[in-house]
Amino acid sequence: MSVPTSPRGPAAAGVRAADLRKTYPGRRGAPAVTALDGLSFAVPEGTVFGLLGPNGAGKSTTVKILTTLSRADSGTATVAGLDVAREPDAVRRAVGYVAQKPVTDPMDTGLENLVLAGRLQGLARRDARARADELLERFGLAGAANRLVKTYSGGMARKLDVALGIVHRPQVLFLDEPTTGLDPEARAEMWAEIERMAADERMSVLLTTHYLDEADRLAARVAIVDRGSVVVEGTPSELKDGLRGDTVVVELGSSTSGPSDDGPTGARARLAQVLADVGLVDVVVDGAQARGRAESGSAALPGLLAALDGAGVEVVSATVARPSLDDVYLRYTGRTYGSAGGSQAPAPTTEGVAA
Known part of the structure; x- marks a missing residue:
């Protein structure tokens, strides 16, 4: 039930992680903490892939390595066909990253946040404004475009975070626990947006989540992570039918x-x-x-x-x-x-x- 992990396989333009290991030193003489212990998986191009596991399983550490925010102690990884260790600048241009914590400026409007993100990604001012308007409309935020983000509800703010992550039309989008803290209605709305986005933008999406129902609903394939390694991988139906x-x-x-x-x-x-x-x-x-x-x-x-x-x-x-x-x-x-x-x-x- 595993996906081939060869760089020339179906995940070459998606995501490939092979035998990733990461250890953090313990505090005050405590033993070292193993965050990743030989983690391997592959995300085929153009699919939603779920990393499912409880808090502390190693999901966020994996995302940080794949987005070049951290380095693995050993192992290899490619994103959009690019080696994360040897080509970090190119990887950053190819990916979008929606972290667990908000990245918006609460004292700017939704429109201002999106235009700034577009400009930082190299878009001309006119193009950045056009893309911002497009995303505000798409995520149902057009009516709040000129409101300060600090006045947004939790669901609205999370939608804006995701919009910021795709303003430059990345090849691969990383969503790290995108619905944590949202109420059931806002979660359902975010699920619908992720499904539409994956279909319309035709990008590879790596979703980390600790919600069973979220992985079952959104992911074409799931890798269950436990204590820093993948214990099983397959489609939700395959895993349950097994x-x-x-x-x-x-x-x-x-x-x-x-x-x-x-x-x-x-x-x-x-x-x-x-x-x-x-x-x-x-x-x-x-x-x-x-x-x-x-x-x-x-x-x-x-x-x-x-x-x-x-x-x-x-x-x-x-x-x-x-x-x-x-x-x-x-x-x-x-x-x-x-x-x-x-x-x-x-x-x-x-x-x-x-x-």
Whole structure:
């Protein structure tokens, strides 16, 4: 399910990272921190590619290296066919970068910010103004063009950040956590803009995100990053379809009983064993939730509920659904995405529910 990573392969004009490694010295004598540990992936030209992982997985470090803001300790990378270490100036001209933090001047208007960005990218004044007007209209900001950015809502300000990133029509656009902090409505609007932009501008887009639903919605291909390396790569459908069967999720009650002489750890182990005994695999117990996969979730559910009742475990609800990217993450890392610090997608539409 991986994309060829040869410089002459389909990612030659997109993005290619091969065995990137980056270590930061520890503070005050603490051990060094490994941010990237042999990370490799390839972004085919003209596609949206998602780097999915929890905070601290190495996504932002990767983007900084690919945009020449940092240097890898070892490994190689090309962007738009250019070597990031040997041709940094050319790489900067070929890319757009939308960082996690705002880059606009809040005391200038949206129009002024865009015109300045265009001029800094080498556009003539008239061309910069025309491009600014085009982008303001495209992102639904034309009515706020002459308002100070400090008066913009969070969603409006984030749209302006993205517009700044593409003012010079880059070959490759890097979006680093573009919807963090946005409310659901603003997130949905940003998703729609990213989809339109990728189609209309015909650029390669590297999206880093810790939202499962965002990667599933926007990315043609996804690489799941964990502890500085890619653990699996493919289309969202390929990754989910690679997990046979159904996902069973059990929400536990606060009054769950049963022997607890060996404390919470032992209780979790016994609960996991109950799920395994009725045929579930890839079982994990995380707080008040237990989950696993079964060949047929609906067939496994009655026996599971009976076994939990016999063990004195209070069940608030149980759901059966097709595998999600969270299940993919669990399969390849051994822990749930939420427990690793990632953000969950909205609850899936269930195929069966029991309580």
